[in-house]
Amino acid sequence: MTPEWIACDWGTSRLRLWAMRGGEPLAATERDRGMGQLTPSEFPEALEEAASIWDGSAPVVACGMVGARQGWVEAPYVAVPCAPLPGGMVAAPGPREVRIVPGLSQADPPDVMRGEETQVAGFLALNQGWDGVICLPGTHTKWVHVSAGEVVSFRTSMTGELYALLSEQSVLRHSMDETTDDAAFDAAVADTLSRPERLASDLFTLRAADLLTGATGGRSRLSGLLIGAELAATRPFWLGQQVAVVGTGDQGRAYSRALSAQGAPVTQVRSDAVTLAGLTAAWRKSRASA
């Protein structure tokens, strides 16, 4: 198979490629060779190894941490307000044509994103004229206020990383179970949404309740406490806005459930779909300017 071009989502822990014809994915492949495992000189070989399953040497459009300072080549941040794909793609050195989408930055409060700008662009490509807030759950969840096709402002919350550290490495790991307990989740969201300052002590309560009464639903409760606190922090973003949640797995479902309980009108969209639509928009833009 000979792709017209290759769409590339290269994050901290994973490299994902799609063989593309126009906006259509023909095939996909994935490697555990993220930015975090590579030195700058190792990127070309990592890309070739993965892309060589397809014929030819199709050009690549890449987004994500590949463009960070410690990545392949730095694609300097563009400051908001601006379009999610404001131009400024950077060519990476190597045997194949590779263009990297720049991340976005915000001066006050200081904030950065890499990769999510492409998903925002993809969402807008699929939903022309949409105004509102896009929530992108992840290790570092992004809340992005979009108006008139531009990113007006955004905010990052470390909820996903806190969840991973607390559930796998803290004392709370002893109180995690695999049941999904929606009632425990809902109650936990309500607790920290109304009293966000109690997060650090509510977390220990989860452990103590298990010790003293054998309470279950620890994993749902942990997720709910963290998301409730995040919703309290990001209320200025989502209150009175239509919200699109990117991601249809457990994490996207949790945010959607919590936001819906607050009366926010929530749309859930597939993460891969908006990533590909965004990379396609970047590809078309690079051809138009070539």
Add this chain to the structure above:
Amino acid sequence: MTPEWIACDWGTSRLRLWAMRGGEPLAATERDRGMGQLTPSEFPEALEEAASIWDGSAPVVACGMVGARQGWVEAPYVAVPCAPLPGGMVAAPGPREVRIVPGLSQADPPDVMRGEETQVAGFLALNQGWDGVICLPGTHTKWVHVSAGEVVSFRTSMTGELYALLSEQSVLRHSMDETTDDAAFDAAVADTLSRPERLASDLFTLRAADLLTGATGGRSRLSGLLIGAELAATRPFWLGQQVAVVGTGDQGRAYSRALSAQGAPVTQVRSDAVTLAGLTAAWRKSRASA
């Protein structure tokens, strides 16, 4: 040297022993053999190995996680309100006389402590008639409301564990420096004390500010953000109360500084001193009832 008795502080990660005569420590020793590294059957040997540097087979009074369900032998929690040493010491099986101080529990909100009750007892032994709040910084910081010689209520915050996980294992590890920046600490405390809901996003701001402007003082700022949020959560404990902070190292100093900035009258006391005074009180109690 032949001790009259041996004081033992046996926590999750460490075993500490003091050779005692009455309330006076004659010598001390320490091992990296905490409850977390031992199965129940390994406790007697671990104790004998450490205690055998002294002559005789003096009886031992122990506090801490050694009395947890997964420790040597469970010393069941006693529910507050009660004296910090309410009796109920449990004899551990083995060649030597060993008595373990029980932890305290609270039904609503669910909470537990093991080891800190002994420090509270020690503080009260050294400060008879004291009423107020005792703050015991640690992996799981305890706030203990004491009145008329009893623990009325308490609250645990996971601040110390969050600090360790975030500074060593999260994306923030890239923005930690070894400088102590009091101004950054004070500003961070003020930020989350007044807007505690922003903790999860303020944490990422620390990283973004480093990326965008090379901001320093990351470690002080992280400490300040977490302690500020904790002070917001525990305001009902410390507001209008005299506060004793147990611990004179960096962590105790940080809590004292943050509380003092809020106008709370703070006393700092040495952790070892109150542990020994508490174990001595437990020892005398066990003799009186023997």
